[in-house]
Amino acid sequence: MRVKYTPNRLNLVHQLKTTAIKCFIILFILHSQISKAQTGSNNEPIRYIGGTHINPFTHEAGLRYAIGVENIQTLRANRTHPELSDGYGWTYNHASNLAYWNGQFYQQYISGEKDEHRAPVQTMLITSKNGKEWGFPKVAFPPYKAPEGVKIPEGSTGYMMHQRMGFYVTPNGRLLTLAFYGHTENPFRENGIGRVVREIYKDGNMGPIYFIRYDSQTNWNESNTAYPFYKKSNDKGFVAACDSLLNDRLRTLQWFEEDNGVDGFYTFNKSEQAFNWYKRKDGKIVGLWKKSFTALSDDDGKTFSDPIKSNTLVMSGGKMWGQQTEDGKYAISYNPIDQTQYRFPMAVITSDDGIIYDNLLLVQAEVPVRRFYGIWKDFGPCYMRGITPGNGNPPGKDMWMTYSMNKEDIWICRVPTPIKYAINEDVKDDFENMTVNGLLTDWNTYSTKWAKTSLTKESNGNQSLHMTDTDPYDYSRAIRVFEEGTAVSVSFKVKVEAIDSSQFDVEITDQFGNSPIRISFGEDKQIKISEGFNMKPTLPFEYGKWYNFKIKVNTLGLGSYSIAIDNKMIAENIPTLMAVKSVERISFRTGAYRNLPDRKTPNEVNDPPLNGADEKQNLSSYFIDDVFVISEKK
Template structure:
C-alpha cells in the first residue's frame, strides 16, 4: 500500500476502475449482439413484423383470408377403386413440385402404398391446361429395382424415392423431370443411390431414364445401378439441357440435402432442409429452409451464408416457400405452427422489399378427415411448393402453389396478387360478368375432386355459382369476404338442385372465423336457423326452386339478426350464436362445420380406413346467385 492514501480511498478507486472496465465490456458485448440481430443481414435475412400468430384450436386458426384464393384438389387417393385414382390404389402421396411449360401445368409427386419412407415408392405426373381439370396420373419414375446380384444394404428394407426438385426448363426449351433414388427408411447421403432424369416431350411422351448424378458419398456408378449415365444418350438437345442443369448452381443447390457433395460439386458451406430461393429488391438472394432457417447470398447464388433461424417465423418440419410475385412484391407461405404432426393451417405473408414481411393470412384453412392411416402422414396441408424461378410462368398475375393434404391427396392453390385481405366497398356479385370457364373472382373457393365449385349457366341463360358434392368425407366451400362491419345486410339467392345425406350451411363470420349467424338447409327438408344455442325450423323448402334470403345482422352488444325469405320475415331478433365485434365474410358450405382432426387427435395410432371412403355418395347440388352485401355501420 502506498503511503498517504487511506485504504477506503484505494478500495473506492479500484471499485470505480472495475466498474468502468465492466461497462466497456458490457457495451462491446451489446454492440456485438445488436450487430448480430441486424434485420436484412446474413444474421437475419428476413423478418416477420406482423405480430399476428395463430389460434391453434380451429382449422382456420383465427386468420384473415387472403382474398380470392382457390384451392383445387388435383388427385384423390382411392384404395379399392384404383381406376378412380392412380391405377394402383396407393394412399401415400406427398412432396409435389410444379412447373408450367408448353401451355400447361405439370405436377409431380411421390407415391407410396401407405407409409412415408417405406418401399415401394414411385413418382407420378399429372397435367392440366387450366389448373382446374387434371389428367389421370402416370408413372414417370417407377420403384427402383437393383441389377441382378446387387444386394440391399444391411439395415435397409428396400428402395424409395425422395426429391426436393421435380422440374427444370432448360435454356434450350427442353423440359426435364428429376427424382432421387435411395434406401429406406433413410435415403440421404451414404444411403442414397443417385438422381435420375428424363425428358418430357411436347406430345406428353417421355425419353429414357438416366442417372444425372450418383451420390458422391457412395460407390454407386453405371456398373452397379439400373439406369445408364446420361452421357450415354445420343439426344443432343437432352444432353445440352442436362449439362445446363449441372452448371446451374442455384438449381442444383436443391440437391444438397440428399447428397452433400463430398466431391466439391456444391457451393454451400452449410445447409438445412428443402432449399428454395428468391432475389430480394436489393439484389441479394435469400435461401429458405424448413424449421424457420434462412441464408443470404451476396454473389448471385455462388455462395451462401450459414443458415440462421428466423425466430419471427414460427414453423416446424413443413416446408417454407418464398418467391417474388407478379406485382413486384414478395410472399412466403408456410405452416405457422411448431407441430410437425399437425401442419395446419397453410398461411402466407407478404413484403414490399423481400426483407420485412407483414399480414399473416390464410391460404388453406380446411383439414378434411384422413381416410387412410399411414406412418408419418401428418394432418393438414403439407410441403407447399410454388414454381421454381425459370420453370415457367402461367398466364395472369396469380401465384400458384402445390401441396399434399394429409400426405394423401394432391392440391394446388391459385393466389391472386396483389395479396390482400380488406374489402372497402359493398359486394354486388351476380356472377354474370365472370368468365364461365375461369375463376370465381374475389371468392375463396375450396374445391375437392368429388365436391367441385364452378360457374354455370342455367337453361334460361342465368349465370350463377354451382356447388356440388359427392364426397362422403369432404365438402365444397365458397367464401366471400366483405367490408368489416358492425351492422350488415346480406342478401342472396339459393336453389337446391339435389340433396343427399349432408346439410347445406350458410354462416356469417367475423375476421377470426367465429360463426354468430348460422343458417342451414337440412336433410329433413327444412330451412333452419340458430337462435343462440337453439336451432329453429323456419319453413320447408322445395328442390329446384330459388329462395331469396335477406339477413340483417347487428353485432353490437351480444348480437342479434333477422331473416327474411322471399321477402317475408320468418325470424326476428334471433340471438347470435356467439358475440363478436364485427362481421367480415359469408360462407357457403355443402356439409357441416368441422374442427376434427384437432391438435389432440392421435396421429400415429393405426386405424382402419374410414368406412365408405372410396365410394361416391349420391349427388348434392346447389346454386348461388345475386350475393349483395352492404355495410350499414
C-alpha cells in the same frame, strides 16, 4: 496553474479511466450485438413483425383469409377403384412440385402404396392446361429395380423414390423432370443411390431415364445401377441440358441433403432441409429451409451465410415456400405451428422488400379426415411448393402453389396478387361479369374431385355459383369476404336441386371464423336458422326453386339479427349463436362444420380405411346467386 496529483487523486483518476474503458467496452459489445441482430443482415435475413399467431383449436386458426384463393384437388386417392385415382390404388401421396411449360401446368409427386419411406415408392406426373381440370397421372419414375446380382443393403427393406426438386426448364428450352432413388426407410447420404432425370417432350411423352448424379457417399456408378449415365445419351441437346443444370449451383443446392456432396460438388455445405430461394430488392438471395432456417447469399447463390433460425417464424417439420410475386412484392407460405404431426393451417405472410413480413393470412384452412392410415402421414395441407424461378410463368398475376393433404391427396392453389385480407366496398356479386371456368373474383373456394365449386351458366343464360357434392368425407366450400362491420345487411339467393345425406350450410362469420348466424338446408326439406344455440325450422323448401334471403346483422351487445325469406319476415331481432365484435365474411358449405382431426387426434393409429371412402354418395347440388352485402364501418 499546474495541478498537483496526490496518491489519492491519482488513484481516483485511474478508477475513472478504468470505469470509462469498461463502459466503452460494454457499449461496444452492446452495439456489436445490436448490429449482429439487425434485421436484413446475415443474422436475421427476414423477420415477421405481424404479431398475429394462430389459434390452434380450430382449422381456420383464428386468421383472416388471403382473399380470392382457389384451392383445387388434383388427385383423390382411391384404394379399391384405382381407375378413379392413379391406376394403382396407392394412398400415400406427397411432396409435389410444380412447373409451367409449353402452355400447361406440370405437377409431380411421389406415391407410395401405403406408408411414407416404405417401398414401393414411385414418382407420378399430372398435367393441366388451366390449373382447374387435370389429366390422369402417369408414372415418371417407377419403383427402382436393381440390376441382377445387386443386393439390398442390410437394414433396408427395399428401394424408394424421393425428391426435393421436380423440374428444370433448360436454357435451350427443354423440360427435365428429376427425382432421387435411395434405400428405405432413410434414402439420404450413405443410403442414397443417385439422382435420375428424363426429358418431357412437347407431345407429352417422356424420354429414357438416366442417372445425372450418383450419391457421393457410396460406390454406385453406371456398372451397378439400373439406368445409364446421362452422358451415354445420343441426344446432344439433352446432354447439354443436363450439363447446364449440373453447373447451376443455386438450383442443385436443392439436392444437398440427399447426398451431402462429400466429393465437393456443392459450393455451400451447410444447407438444411428442403431448400428454396428468392432474390430480395437489394439483390441478395434469401435461402429458406424447413424449421425456420434462413440465410443470405451475396454471390448469386454460390455460397450462403450460415443458416440461422428465424425466431419470428413458427414452424416445425413442414416446408416453407418463398417467392417474389407478380406485383413485385414477396410472399412466404408455411404451416405456422410447431407440431410436426399437425401441419395446419397453410398460411402466407407478405412483404414489400423481401425482408420485413406482415399479415399472417389463410391460404388453406380445410383439414378433411384422413381416409387411409399410413406411417408418418401427418394431418393437414403441407409441403407447399410454388414454381421455382426459371420454371415457367403462367398467364395472369397469380401465385400458384402445390401441396399434399394428409399426405394422401394432391392439391393446387391459385393466390391472386396483390395478396389482401380486407374489402373496403359493398359487395355486389351477381356473377354476370365473371367468366365461366375463370376466376371467381374475391371468392375463396375449396373444390375436391368429388365436391366442386364453380361458376356456371344456366339454360336461361343466368350465371351463378354452382356447388356439387358426391364425397362421403369431404365437401365443397365458397367464402366471400365483405367489408367488416357491426351492422351489416346481407342478401343472397339459394336454389337446391338435389340433396343427399349431407347438409348445406350458410354462415355469417367474424374475422376469427366464429359463426354467430347459421342457415341450414337438410334432407328433411326444412330451412333451419340459428336462434341462440338452437337450430329452428322455419319454412319447407322445394327442389329447383330459388329462395331470396335478406339478413340484417347487429353485433353490438350480445348480438342479434333479423331474417326475411322471399320478402316475408321469418324472425326479427333474434339472438345470435354467440357474441362477436363484428362480421366480415359469408360462407356456403355443402356439409356440416368440422373440427376433426384436431391437435389431440392420434396420428400413428393403425385404423382401417374409413367405411365407403372409395365410393361416391348420391349427388347434392346447390346454386348461389346475387350475393349483396352493405356494411356499416366499425
